[in-house]
Each structure stands twice: as C-alpha cells, then as structure tokens.
Amino acid sequence: MEIIEKIKTNTSDDNLTEIQKICLNKLQSSPLPNPKSELWRLSNKSKLSNFLDYTVNEKDSKFDIPYPKNSQSTIRLIIGENCQIKLIKKNYSIQQLSQDEIQKYIKEQISFFKQNENWSDLLNLSLSCKNNILGLKINGSKIPPIEIFSHASSNSLKAKTLVIFLEKNCDVELLQVNLGKENSSLSQSTFFCLKENSSVNHGVVSYGEKRSNLLNSLNVIQQKNSSYNLGSLHFRFNYARFEISIKQTAGNAKTNIKGMQITKKDEQISTYTKIEFNGPNGFLDQINKSLADDKSHAVFEGSIIVPKIAQKTDASQLSRNLLLSNFAQIDTKPQLEIIADDVKCKHGATISQLNEEELFYMRTRGITLTEASKLQLSSYFQEIISFIPISKDKWDLLDKLLHDD
Amino acid sequence: MVNENLVKDVVKEPYKYGFVTDIDTDKIEKGLNEDVIKLISQKKEEPKFLLDFRLKAFKKWQKMKEPDWAALGYKKIDYQDIIYYSAPKQKEKISSLDEVDPKLLETFDKLGIPLTEQKKLTNVAVDAVFDSVSIATTFREELSKHGVIFCSISEAVKNHADLIEKYLGTVVPDSDNYFAALNSAVFSDGSFVYIPKGVTCPMDLSSYFRINSGDSGQFERTLIIAEESSSVSYLEGCTAPMFDTNTLHAAVVELIALDDASIKYSTVQNWYAGDEEGIGGIFNFVTKRGKCLGKRSKISWSQVETGSAITWKYPSCLLLGEESVGEFYSVALTNNLQQADTGTKMIHIGPKTKSTIVSKGISAGKSKNSYRGLVKMGTKATGSRNYSQCDSMLIGDQASANTFPYIKSQQPNSEIEHEASTCRISEDQLFYLQSRGIEFEEAVSMMVSGFCRDVFNQLPMEFAAEADKLLALKLEGSVG
Numbered sequence: 001m002e003i004i005e006k007i008k009t010n011t012s013d014d015n016l017t018e019i020q021k022i023c024l025n026k027l028q029s030s031p032l033p034n035p036k037s038e039l040w041r042l043s044n045k046s047k048l049s050n051f052l053d054y055t056v057n058e059k060d061s062k063f064d065i066p067y068p069k070n071s072q073s074t075i076r077l078i079i080g081e082n083c084q085i086k087l088i089k090k091n092y093s094i095q096q097l098s099q100d101e102i103q104k105y106i107k108e109q110i111s112f113f114k115q116n117e118n119w120s121d122l123l124n125l126s127l128s129c130k131n132n133i134l135g136l137k138i139n140g141s142k143i144p145p146i147e148i149f150s151h152a153s154s155n156s157l158k159a160k161t162l163v164i165f166l167e168k169n170c171d172v173e174l175l176q177v178n179l180g181k182e183n184s185s186l187s188q189s190t191f192f193c194l195k196e197n198s199s200v201n202h203g204v205v206s207y208g209e210k211r212s213n214l215l216n217s218l219n220v221i222q223q224k225n226s227s228y229n230l231g232s233l234h235f236r237f238n239y240a241r242f243e244i245s246i247k248q249t250a251g252n253a254k255t256n257i258k259g260m261q262i263t264k265k266d267e268q269i270s271t272y273t274k275i276e277f278n279g280p281n282g283f284l285d286q287i288n289k290s291l292a293d294d295k296s297h298a299v300f301e302g303s304i305i306v307p308k309i310a311q312k313t314d315a316s317q318l319s320r321n322l323l324l325s326n327f328a329q330i331d332t333k334p335q336l337e338i339i340a341d342d343v344k345c346k347h348g349a350t351i352s353q354l355n356e357e358e359l360f361y362m363r364t365r366g367i368t369l370t371e372a373s374k375l376q377l378s379s380y381f382q383e384i385i386s387f388i389p390i391s392k393d394k395w396d397l398l399d400k401l402l403h404d405d
Numbered sequence: 406m407v408n409e410n411l412v413k414d415v416v417k418e419p420y421k422y423g424f425v426t427d428i429d430t431d432k433i434e435k436g437l438n439e440d441v442i443k444l445i446s447q448k449k450e451e452p453k454f455l456l457d458f459r460l461k462a463f464k465k466w467q468k469m470k471e472p473d474w475a476a477l478g479y480k481k482i483d484y485q486d487i488i489y490y491s492a493p494k495q496k497e498k499i500s501s502l503d504e505v506d507p508k509l510l511e512t513f514d515k516l517g518i519p520l521t522e523q524k525k526l527t528n529v530a531v532d533a534v535f536d537s538v539s540i541a542t543t544f545r546e547e548l549s550k551h552g553v554i555f556c557s558i559s560e561a562v563k564n565h566a567d568l569i570e571k572y573l574g575t576v577v578p579d580s581d582n583y584f585a586a587l588n589s590a591v592f593s594d595g596s597f598v599y600i601p602k603g604v605t606c607p608m609d610l611s612s613y614f615r616i617n618s619g620d621s622g623q624f625e626r627t628l629i630i631a632e633e634s635s636s637v638s639y640l641e642g643c644t645a646p647m648f649d650t651n652t653l654h655a656a657v658v659e660l661i662a663l664d665d666a667s668i669k670y671s672t673v674q675n676w677y678a679g680d681e682e683g684i685g686g687i688f689n690f691v692t693k694r695g696k697c698l699g700k701r702s703k704i705s706w707s708q709v710e711t712g713s714a715i716t717w718k719y720p721s722c723l724l725l726g727e728e729s730v731g732e733f734y735s736v737a738l739t740n741n742l743q744q745a746d747t748g749t750k751m752i753h754i755g756p757k758t759k760s761t762i763v764s765k766g767i768s769a770g771k772s773k774n775s776y777r778g779l780v781k782m783g784t785k786a787t788g789s790r791n792y793s794q795c796d797s798m799l800i801g802d803q804a805s806a807n808t809f810p811y812i813k814s815q816q817p818n819s820e821i822e823h824e825a826s827t828c829r830i831s832e833d834q835l836f837y838l839q840s841r842g843i844e845f846e847e848a849v850s851m852m853v854s855g856f857c858r859d860v861f862n863q864l865p866m867e868f869a870a871e872a873d874k875l876l877a878l879k880l881e882g883s884v885g
Contacts (some may be wrong), residue, residue, distance in 0.1 A: 004701070032831070038474075091660045124801070167705065168825070189612050261675035297876060308802050311802070321814070323814050323815075323817040324817055325817060326784065326815075326816070328818060329813070329814070329815050330812075330813070330814050331811070331812070331813045332812045332813075333809065333810065333811050334808075334810065334823075334825075335807070335808060335809050335810075336797075336807060336808040336825060337802070337805065337807045337828060338797070338805060338806045338807065338827050339799075339803070339805040339806075340799075340802055341800065341801060341804070341829045342802075342829060343799075343827060343829075344773070344827070344828075345826065345827040346824065346825060346826040346827070347808070347823075347824070347825050348822075348824040348825070349810065349812055349821070349822075349823040349824075350820070350821060351782075351799070351812060351814040351819075351820070351821040352819075352821070353817040353818060353821045358453075361719065
C-alpha cells in the first residue's frame, strides 16, 4: 500500500495545504482504521487494501462520463475540472467558496473527527489537492436543479471533496453522481451545511464498473428548521462504503433518508449512518434497503443518538434486506442510544427473500418467473429511486438496476 | 404535572434481603493461582478429569483479556483480591435437613425459601446454594422415583461422573469468554439436573443462590440435561447482603435438550444493586447458553433482572436440531446507578428452526440499560424464522436506554424480523388513571406491569406474582 507509506513519511512537503498537513498528521500514528472497531470489523480487509493499492493521480485524464443529455435548466459541475462558477440571478445566487472559507469550515469539522469514525474523511482530506475541492455557497429559491459529478479514471486513486453552504431560507435540488472506472478507487467526501430554514433534496447515485472502489462520506450539519432529504443508491462496486453523519445542531429539524445498496458477484457495499440530535423536536425517517446476490456481502449499521437535550425527538429507522443467494451475506445493525425520556424512537429490521406468494400469484396469471421477480424487484427499488431528485427519468436508474448483470 | 414531592414522600422500601448471616465459614486465602484451583478441587474430592478441566481453563483465562465492548463502566476488578472458596462449616455428610445448621435454615426462611419440612408443601423442589456451596436439596426421594436427578453439581461429580464428563463444557467451552473461563477454573458449586427419557418432571425445580460473605466471589455452575421427550421447568433466584464493596458473581449455565425435549429456565435476579450513590452491589457476569441438540427440542429463557450493580448477561440458544425452538423473554430494570447490558443470541444452525425474542428494558434514575442481541442464520438454516421485539421504557431524563441488535443472515430461505421502540410513562396516562381514583404509585406500577405483560405471561405462576411486586418495589420513588 503505497499510499500508506506515503502518509507515514510525507508531511513536510511544501505543496501541501494546511488541511492536508493536519490530516496527514492525524493519520500518521495509525494510518489504517482499527479492523476490530465496530465500524470496520465487517469491512473486507483485502478489498480495503486493494482500494489503497492505486497511485494517486492529481490530474484527471480526459474521461467521458456517459452523461444523459443535459437539459438547459440544470446546472452541471464536475469536481476537479477547473470550473469557475458565479451565477447571480434575481431569485438566487450560486458562488464558489473562497479557499479561506473552505479551510476554515473543514478545520472546524476536523476538530470533531475520530480516528475510526472519520478515517475515510481524514484520508480524503489528506489526499485531496486544491483543484479537487469544490466549494459552493447557494442562496435563494427557485434555483434550477444542480448536478455535481465526481469520478475516478482507470488505474488510479482520486480524492475529491465537496463543500456546500446552503444559506438561510434557501431551497434546492442537488444530485451528486460518483462514477468509478474499471480498476479505480474514488474517495469522495462531502460537507453540507444547512443554515436556518433551508431545505435540500439531495440525491447520491454511485455506480462503478468492474473492480472499482469507493469510499463515500457525507457530513451534514443541520441548523434550526432546516430540512434534509437524501435519496441514495450504490451499486456495481467491488468495494464501497457510504458513511453518513448527520447532526441536528439545535434540533427542530427534519431529516428523511432513503438509501439502497445492491451487491452482486463478490462485491461488498456497506452503509454506516450516524444521526445525532443535539436539540429538541428533531425528526428522522430513515429507510435503508439492501439486496445481496451471488457471493456478495451487504452491510448496514445505523445509529441514532438522542441525548438528554433532545426531548420530543421523533425518530424511526427501518432496514429492509433481500437475500437472494445461498452464498451471499447480509449484516444489519440498527441501533438506538437514548437518554431523553419524552421521545418517540423506533427501529425495525427484516431479512428475507422475494415473497413466494406474490410470485406464485403472478405466475398463475401467465407471467414468467423471471418477469415476476423483476416486477417485484422494481417495486422494491422504486420506493428509493422515486426519492432521488432529478434523476428519475433521465438516468434510467430502474432500468440500469434491473438489467445489470 | 406529576407531583414530585408526592413521589419522594412514598416510603422507600429498603433492600429487604440485605442482612448478613453470622455463621462460621471455611474460607481459603484471597488470590488465584494453580494451587488455589488444586485446593478447591481437593476440598471437593474431585476426579482427575475435572481438575484437568479446571487447570486447562485457568491457563486459557490467563491469556485472555477482560471484554470491554459492553456499554458498561465499572472500576477494574482485582482478581487477586477475591476469595475463591467459601463454605459454611457443617458436618461432612448430611442425611436429612434436620442436620443442617439451623442458622442456615433460618436464613433461607427469611428469604422465603421453603427448605424446612413443613414448608415443603409448595410443590417446588429447591437446591439452596449458600456462598459457594449447596447446603440442601429438597424433594429428592420424590424426584428419584421418576428417575430425575436433582442435586448439587459437587454431588453429581461424585455420583454421576459419567454424565458430568460427557456434558460439562460442551455448551459453554472453557475458553468461551473471559468470565466463563474464570468460572470453569474455579466454580465451586451449583445445580445439576438430569431428566431421563420420556419423563415430564413432576414438579418445578428451583435453585436459590445466596451470597453471604463480602469478599468472596460466587462462581456457580448449572448443568441441565433433558433426554429425549422429557421436559422440565427450572427456576432460579438470587439475593445478597448489602456490602460497601463490589462482589463478583460469574456463573455459567449450560442446558442440553435432546429430541423432543423441552427446558424452561426462569430467573428472578435480585442481587444487591448498590445504594443510591452506586456504592457496593454485585457485579453479575453470567454466561448462560442452551443447546437444542435434538429434533423439535425447545429451550425457553425467561428472566426478570432487577438487581446487581452491573449486569452482563446474554442467555443464548444454539439451534442445531431440525425444527428446534429457542425463546427469550426478558424484563430488565435498572434504577439509580445500575448498569445492565443484557440480551440474547439466537444462532440458527439447523433447518426450520424458530426463535422468538421479547425484551423489555426499563431504565430509571441515572441508570443505563442496553439490549444487545445477535440473530444469526447459518447457511443450512433453511426455512428458519426469527422474531424479535425490544421495547424500552424511560423514567426520568437521566437514564439511558440503548438497543444494539446484530442481525446476520447467510440463508435466503429464512426470515428475520426485528422491531424496537422506546416510550415513557406519559403524564396523560397517569392523569387518566389518577382521575379514576387510582393512587399515583399504583398507576405507575400498573403501567409498568402492563408494559412487561408479554414477559410475565411466560413466567411460572409464583414467579410472575413475585416479579410484579419486585418491579413495583424497585421503582418506588423513581417517577417524578
């Protein structure tokens, strides 16, 4: 693992930014996460080391992303491609954050970081150079939908960082697409700060090609009366981790999460979520779906933390899993940690296969078994896909999933 | 608003089992090493295989680390500061209960345990364990007519060595975990039950564990074997005096159910929990596991955990036999500064196995109550099912309730369902009951017992009533 060696030695390089230096410093003593810690014990060690095997290539080679056609009304940005953006319209404005603003915000976040919990972020921030950090400040309403792309090209490891400030009363739809090429590793960290009364419909769609890897982390800070809706989909990765951390700093905020991960062949995809309520009247509705086929492994761990201050929190978490093969494996662990007493908190988890009665019914109506399974799967997928903004039709996600071999 | 003063005014029931019996005991020196183990084994006149078993476990224990993954915080235990053998001095062989030291009988009398003849009318056979040693077992003759063996494990080692050698350590291996290894090395006594083929045990069997001395640990070991088509219901109760120091209790319970056999194991745990400041109390680190070896066998755990400063306990079922059934019903109540990390493990190995988990946690005061459970479907567990339900009730805003269910499936043709919820005693409900003329304390107790009903329904009759009362007592003064 060349990168780990590099981390161990390379801290005095003058080209490094202050953030890179801080993160490298934090990683130096223990460059890899503790494999026995709760967050990493199910992670496939050889796949993680495969992730780190590629060399960091700061410059992007030209890479054709199979974008669906751009409609005029969407704003499209690619992290790493020197895009200057400054849109100031009547209703809204989208501007790039200055380096100082980005550094200040990230530095503040790093102070809360823990070695195992935020290892992916530390790695990302220590590798991600100035060009691969995109910072945006979004203000206003009636903003056209925004699409942001992040990708890694073959035989390389890319680290890309996105920082977004949603100003007060702002309302936006944003789709983030992470693409992996064959034999590549992408480290994507996103920092979201939702100020008071702001609202976002955030979509995260990540898909790779053969043997591509992804470490995707998402850190969201929600201020009072903000509303954060996340629809996410991860599939076709040799190894992928999606780590979500959401903090409702003063409560009174709403969070909706609908996520799905699909694993086939010998893939491993995991989702880890941590939702903290640091104020009263918080709301959470979370559903996570997994589908594991062939010899793959899907993992979900979600924790909800309700301290004493978070009275009247209403949180629910559901983990639904489909296990379709004798050799596949699913691990799920929804967790509640509660101290406040006047709260409504619940969670549920199920693991099963396709409903036989429904299949039988459809077959008696002349639908073949394959078709009937697809119909069932499409209804299983649809609940999540319909929650992902913008993408719905033009990305043909459902089609991609159903015809994905 | 709930009147806080009203609650505080309610007279707090002291821990009524907190007395110490003044009796001559045979104690060995503090500390643990091979010689101590040899001494324990020698005192109990054990055969060589058992001494080897102990020494092997001790060697493994020395290499192990105390687990720290549980959501518990307690001061480090000094394992060299514990007495590993303590027994009341009495005549070597007792032929009838009349020869038992009257002080001991009095102790159990005070605890409400029927050892003396006139109290034997209640149809429950009792094995009473005082500190490390079993002092009396009732109803033996009656049981032996049916071929049921119910005695202390030390007696079983002497009289039924073949069964002990065959089954001891087969469910909980000597190196299973840190506390089980320690128990395997130093266990002093416990109960042994053997139900022969086709026999339904004519009465409930019961063990009563009493810790009396403050500086000795209690390490009992229970082994229950249910042969083909047999069934038994076993009850376990525990109390300890009030000491300012923490006493270690590390027990191991092993259950084995063969074809069509069924074992029901019920516990009401009421060890001393320490005072309101969290001083004293029992550290309760227990490994309980049942193995459903036979087809259609069934093991059912039900527990009411109200005592102990620290509880670390996960009664589990290994479901090996086809169509075997595992059950776990639990109420765990923590108050003041108590901490409990408890739950179960249901390991589905055989096909068409079924398990049910119902766990109710109540946390009051500044306590910490966690449910931690594992449900695992192995690759061969086709057609298996699990249903888990974990509910927590919070009383006051200082207590914490955590739920950590681990769910793992490797078998597509199986189903796992888990649900958990958290609630509290709402003021609306209290107001409603009070407006109907029900006293405040009674209203709380009604609501708690309603919350726990699913579990109480599973307890044997006399235990259910006791458990209900126990919860009401423990919660007195905690709602405000």
